[in-house]
Structures are given as structure tokens and as C-alpha cells.
Amino acid sequence: MAALMAILKRDLALAYRQRAELMQPMLFFILVISLFPLAVGPEPKTLQLIGPGVIWVAAILSSLLGLERLFRDDFQDGSLEQLMLSSTSLPAAALIKVVAHWLTSILPLIILSPLLALFLHLSEPMYWALLKTLLLGTPLLSLIGAIAVGLTVGLNRGGVLLALLLLPVFIPLLIFATSAVESASMQLQYSAQLAIIGAMFLFSLALAPFAIAYALRVSQT
Amino acid sequence: MAVLSVTNLSVVKRDRLLFKNVNFAVKQGSLLYVKGQNGAGKTSMLRVLAGLVAADCGEVYFTLQNIKDCREHYHQHLVYFGHKLGINLTLSAVENLQYWCKQHQVVISVDTIFYTLAQLNLVGLEDIPVSNLSAGQQRRVALARFWFKQDAKLWILDEPFTALDTQGIELLSKHITSFLRGGGAVVMTSHQALRIDYPTDELTLEYRI
Secondary structure, three states: OHHHHHHHHHHHHHHHHOHHHHHHHHHHHHHHHHHHHHHHOOOHHHHHHHHHHHHHHHHHHHHHHHHOHHHHHHHHHOHHHHHHOOOOOHHHHHHHHHHHHHHHHHHHHHHHHHHHHHHOOOOHHHHHHHHHHHHHHHHHHHHHHHHHHHHHOOOOOOHHHHHHHHHHHHHHHHHHHHHHHHHHHOOOOOHHHHHHHHHHHHHHHHHHHHHHHHHHHHHOO | OEEEEEEEEEEEEOOEEEEEEEEEEEEOOOEEEEEOOOOOOHHHHHHHHHOOOOOOEEEEEEOOEEOOOOHHHHHHOEEEEOOOOOOOOOOEHHHHHHHHHHHOOOOOOHHHHHHHHHHOOOOOOOOOEHHHOOHHHHHHHHHHHHHOOOOOOEEEEEOOOOOOOHHHHHHHHHHHHHHHHOOOEEEEEOOOOOOOOOOEEEEEOOOOO
16 A cells, blocks of 8 residues: 555655646647637537537547646656565556546646636536536546556557547547536436446546556566 | 476477477576577567467476466566567656556565665766766666565576676676576576676577578
8 A cells, every 4th residue: 555655645746746747738628628718709609509518529629639648757767676576566556547647638738628618608516517528528538548658668659540549439429428517507317428428437447546556567578 | 406497399480490499498597598599489489488478389487387377376487578678768767667566566665775775886867858968877777676576586688788887797797697696597588708707508599591
């Protein structure tokens, strides 16, 4: 347990020291979303229609930008080797690293989201639905993304490959998340969509750590 | 008793056979010096021995248990030093070593870390980012690990003397000798002639095409 806490502390400390690098996906997120009102016009109805989709697509893209940080530095400087050679369980360590990554690079996006909902004229029920889907759905992005990062970290240029591998996998999440917000805009129940996203999240929470650990071991060869 | 033993080990890398059917045992208090020219497979062998990579054929045993079956137990008693230092350049030397000790469940006080770093001639450089240190100093920081793990039974060192000055080489050689005298086992590679005053077993790997 102490070992896992140390990994969490280390990753948070590192994120704080490299905060300039962390800011970039966040600024990208804000900029992409603020382009839409400029491009499609300030008509509230249109913006409301495309808003949830735009925020979700932007969240997925900007999470992809920062995803490589998850294991890249540790792989290159050998910290990952040393971690594998400790008696700490690798799946647990991988899960902790994903948690640290979510806290430092995805949570700020969620905190910024009210401002962006305002840009896109989302109504209050729509905003709450969006927030719930983001809170349940983005950990899924990090968990599944970490498997792909684990697999591509040994290749020196995994950046675009990572996006090509991951974007198709995120389609179901995107469909259920935007459909939840759409239901909310019509004052309908959206607990079914949330339940499906929650189920996907729990499923990946249970299995992804083992897949990440396996991918990281494979990358060592 | 053999700390580490290897049976019929073969490793293939990118369709090239590095070595085939290697057998050896490293006993308590003995030093195995793996020799061979560049590309002969020394690093690959050490990575297999450490359990980072699975061998294509053959088994590795730690105190007569297959390392696949006792990974945690094995790693608790192993210190590995590879080409990659395992030092994060953004963190300071002390932070790097503290996090390493915690990950490896080594209980150690900050004072001991400062004292060891002082022994390694790194006074005044303990809490600045490691990226500001020279290559040799960075390696010294990484080598400090060998001073911390008290219950280690096996050290694996891949080219530990690279980029070290004569004083550093002497310090490390002495430390390795005292570990061997205390009953530890060491497997190492080096292109420099060993200046270790201790009986050495040699294993030479041929370069195969």
C-alpha cells in the first residue's frame, strides 16, 4: 500500500513540475470548443444541438494529446523497468498511474466544462447530464487509453498510431454520452445511458489494469 | 547454494540467435563476469536473468525456484542496474531514491540517503533536478541503490563503470567486493578490465551471425 501511495505522490509531484506540458491539452480543449460558435454562427438553437457532441469530441481529442505522457518518460528513463523489478504488483501500480493521470490531465477539463457549456448555450439540465457523462466516461478514456499507450510505448513514434487505435474504440462511449445529453435537453430520463456508461467503466476498471500490465511487459522485449 | 541458476537458456532477437543452451549457476559469494563483444547478447542475457524479458527457451531459477513462480520473492532480493538508469530527470536525487526505496519496500531514513550520496561525492547536489547533473553524476545517483537494499542476495549490473571516473570505479568495486564477502552473488558485464580483487567466474558470449 505504501508503495502505491509513493507512486501516486511521485506522479502528482511530477505533473506539478511539468505543469506547462499539462496546460497544452487544456488550452487545446478550450480553443477547439470556442472555434465552433465562430464557425457555425451564434444561433443558440444550432449551438445547443451540436454542443454536447462538440464537448465530448474535444474531450476525447485533448485526452489523446496528453495520453502518451502516462508511460513515455518512465519507459525512456528506465523507471518502468525498476518498477517492474520491485515487489509491487504491476497491475495495481498501473491503475494508480492511470488515476494520477486522470486527476492531473482530465479532471481540469471537467472543471472547465461549465464555462464551455456557456459558450455553447447548453441549458441547465443538459449541463448536469453532460457533467455526469464526463465524470463516468472520462475514466474509461484513461483506462482504455493506457492499454494502447502500454502497447505503443516501445515504438518511438506512437502518437498518431495511438489515435488511430483508440478513436474507433471510443465510439460507443461517444454515442451513449451524447444521447444522454440529448435526452436531458428534452426533459427525458437518461439514467439508462448513464447506467451503460457506468457498466463500461466498471468493466474496464476490473480488467484494464491487467491488460495494461501485460502490454507493459510485452513492450520490454 | 546456487543463488541463480540457468538451464538451457536460448534467446532469439529479431530473427538472430544470440546464444543457445547456456547453463551456469552463480553461488553465494561468487561473481560472474559476462564477457563478449558488442551485440553478443550480454544485455539481453542480463534482462532475461532479471526477469524483465522471458527467454525463448530455457529456465532461470532463483534459489532453486523458477523465477516465473516466485517473481515477487525474487525481486525483493534483487537489485538490477541496466543501461537505462531509472532516474527521473525532473526529480532531485533524493526524491528519486526515496520513491525507489518506497516502491521496493526498503525502509530507509532521509539521513541515510544524504549520507550515501555524500559517500558518492554528490554533496550539494542532492536536491536539484537530476537533469542538471553530469552523466557520471547521474549514474552515481542510480548506483546509490546498491547501498540501500540490505536483504539483497543478487546484484545484476550491466556496464556499471561506464562514464564513472577512477574514484567512482574504485568506490563501486570496493562495494561489490564487500557485498560478495558478505555472501551476495553478482552478475555483471563490463568492457573495462575488472579491478575487483576477488575470484571471478567468466562466461564469454560469442557474436553469432
